[in-house]
Amino acid sequence: MQLGRSEPVRVLLLRQPVPVHQGTDPYHDAFGTLRTSFHDRATLNTPSAASSAPRNDNSLACPAHTATESRPAPESSADDDLYLMTHHMCPHELKDLEFRVVSFPILTHVTVHADELDQALLGMYHHTTHYDGVIMTSQKAVQAWQKACLRVYRKLYVQQEIQLERMRVLGQVPFYVVGPATAKALQNIQVATPFKPTTIHGAEAGNAESLALHMMRDMNQSREPRRFLYLVGDKRSPALINTLQAHNAPVTLDELVVYVTDKSPGFEDNCALLARDIPRHMSDGALSGSMPSATQQQREDHGILGHAREGNLDVLATPASAPTEVRPDWIVFFSPSGGNYALQELVHRRWIVSQEAHQGCKVACIGRTTAQWVHETLGFEPHAIAARPTPDALQEAIFRDLI
Numbered sequence: 001m002q003l004g005r006s007e008p009v010r011v012l013l014l015r016q017p018v019p020v021h022q023g024t025d026p027y028h029d030a031f032g033t034l035r036t037s038f039h040d041r042a043t044l045n046t047p048s049a050a051s052s053a054p055r056n057d058n059s060l061a062c063p064a065h066t067a068t069e070s071r072p073a074p075e076s077s078a079d080d081d082l083y084l085m086t087h088h089m090c091p092h093e094l095k096d097l098e099f100r101v102v103s104f105p106i107l108t109h110v111t112v113h114a115d116e117l118d119q120a121l122l123g124m125y126h127h128t129t130h131y132d133g134v135i136m137t138s139q140k141a142v143q144a145w146q147k148a149c150l151r152v153y154r155k156l157y158v159q160q161e162i163q164l165e166r167m168r169v170l171g172q173v174p175f176y177v178v179g180p181a182t183a184k185a186l187q188n189i190q191v192a193t194p195f196k197p198t199t200i201h202g203a204e205a206g207n208a209e210s211l212a213l214h215m216m217r218d219m220n221q222s223r224e225p226r227r228f229l230y231l232v233g234d235k236r237s238p239a240l241i242n243t244l245q246a247h248n249a250p251v252t253l254d255e256l257v258v259y260v261t262d263k264s265p266g267f268e269d270n271c272a273l274l275a276r277d278i279p280r281h282m283s284d285g286a287l288s289g290s291m292p293s294a295t296q297q298q299r300e301d302h303g304i305l306g307h308a309r310e311g312n313l314d315v316l317a318t319p320a321s322a323p324t325e326v327r328p329d330w331i332v333f334f335s336p337s338g339g340n341y342a343l344q345e346l347v348h349r350r351w352i353v354s355q356e357a358h359q360g361c362k363v364a365c366i367g368r369t370t371a372q373w374v375h376e377t378l379g380f381e382p383h384a385i386a387a388r389p390t391p392d393a394l395q396e397a398i399f400r401d402l403i
Contacts, residue, residue, distance in 0.1 A: 008087070008098035009402065010278060012328040012361070014338055017084040017103035025084060030391035031099040032090030038277075083270050085277060090399075097402065100278070102328070104270040106338040109140050109233070109259045117148045117258055118155075120229055125152070125170055132226040133215075135253070137178040137208060137240065141231040142185040144258035149191040167194035174199040176228070178211050179389040206388050207369050212243035215251070225250045234260040235337040237369060263341040271345055278326045327351045330384075330398060332364045336373035343377070355379040364398055 011031065018025040024034065083104045090097040123129030136142055156162050175197045177183045183203035189196070201218070205211040219226060230240075230253040244251050264270075331351060333339045346352040353360035357380035364384040365371040371385045384397035 008100045009330070009398075010100045010328040011102070011330040011332065011398065012274065013101065013103040013332045013334075014106050014342055015103055015332075015334045016105035016107075017082050019082060020084075025086070025103065027103065027391045027394065028084065028086045028088070028101045030395040031086075031101050032088035032097070035087045035089060037084065037086040083273065085274075092403070097399075102274055102277075104267070104274075105264045106267055106342045107261050108264045109261055111144050111147065111259050113256060113258055114144075114148065114151070116256055117144060117231070118152055120254075120256065121148050121152045122155075124173065124229075125156070125166055127166070127169070130227065131173060131229045131254070133174045133176055133228045135176045135211075135228050135230045135240070136182060136186065137211070137236070138233060139182055139185040140233060140259045142177075142182060142189060145186075145231060146189040146191055149189070149195040153192045153195060164194075170194065171196065171198050173197075174201060176200075176211060176215060177202045178205050178208055179203065181389065207367050208237055208239035209243045212240050212247075212249075216244070216247055216249050219249065219251075223250055225252065227252045227254065230255045231258045233257065237336070239369065261337060267342065268345050271349060271351075274328070275326065275349070278328070328361050330364055331361045332366065332394065332398075333370050333374065333382075334366045336370055339370065339373055339377070352378065357381065357383070362401070364394065366394060 013027055015027070017028070028034070028037075083102070085100065085102045088099040088101060090099060120129065124131060134145070136145065171194055175186060177186060177200060180203050183200050186197055186200055202211045202214055205214055228251065232255055234257050236255075241253060244253075327349065328351065331346065333342075343352065347354065350359075351361045352363070355378070357363075362383040363374055363378070363380075364386070365374060365382045366386050366389050368385065371382045374380070374382045384394075384401050386393040386397045
């Protein structure tokens with residue numbers, strides 16, 4: 001039904017994009033042939049930094065907008081503030097579809113309980129603690145595990161306690177993940193070879209419930225009790241534990257919180273930057289030239305400094321003075337926790353209108369768990385739900401609505 005539109009389809013992905021120095025972003029690439037892209041991040045706050053950033057003929061790196069210059073740097077990575085806009089052409093039998101795709105994060109993450117994770121890993125190495133597997137349901141957990149492997153290996157090397165047989169046993173511990181992205185991250189961790197996982201299950205699991213069923217199939221050969229190390233964030237879903245308990249699985253999960261989640265300090269700024277960028281790129285068919293940083297006065301004129309809020313507002317109450325700017329056509333949620341952090345700003349801008357699926361932006365979800373959150377929180381069904389947590393599945397779900 002959208003094939004006749006003359007404007008590009010504007011898609012906002014509420015996620016942290018792949019940093020520019022790591023190449024193109026698969027969630028953007030899924031929307032067709034890349035024509036141009038624009039990157040904006042807090043680390044590029046001087047002309048020299050911008051000029052030294054990796055780039056190619058289709059990539060524009062510019063200094064970050066003013067408010068990001070005073071942001072505290074998260075412990076996790078400076079790339080948490082990355083803003084990525086790309087322009088794509090997607091061939092169709094009737095006419096080419098044009099997409100403007102933007103990614104920026106809702107959340108920032110900080111590693112915690114590093115000592116406890118090191119001790120768990122050392123216990124596995126010294127055979128003082130036995131686990132039948134390690135469970136990771138996010139790439140942030142993989143990052144925490146990688147850091148622990150580096151610390152522990154350094155400690156063992158300095159103390160001359162490297163024993164090949166113990167390393168071999170440690171390498172045989174199976175890992176369980178949710179989805180291909182986490183599996184790939186685990187496969188690619190930069191650690192000493194003995195710490196490289198050799199057995200990874202769950203790459204095809206689309207959610208925690210599917211992973212739990214996969215684990216139980218592996219255990220069907222024996223009803224002996226199993227014990228797993230379960231690396232989680234502070235906002236983890238109970239779905240995995242609930243599914244195992246519902247099936248009376250003989251499983252003990254030793255949960256360890258290895259990262260905590262908070263709202264990205266630049267989320268509102270990035271929304272305002274997008275509201276400014278959409279009309280700026282509507283008139284021509286491609287991004288061109290360098291995009292200047294906004295001055296302080298420009299930021300105030302466009303509301304980029306944020307909107308004053310007093311007291312405890314109902315997150316779904318839309319203020320009468322809400323902005324009336326151009327908005328994306330689609331907003332894609334990747335997790336309930338991220339959605340909860342983003343919702344107040346999205347409702348304030350009327351990009352999301354509670355109980356009204358036909359108003360505001362269309363909503364897409366990366367999976368059923370997030371779709372259930374949309375239904376329970378917003379009061380309507382998402383317009384598109386990815387069948388799997390992959391870029392291609394997300395593009396297919398949105399494309400089905402467009403045609």
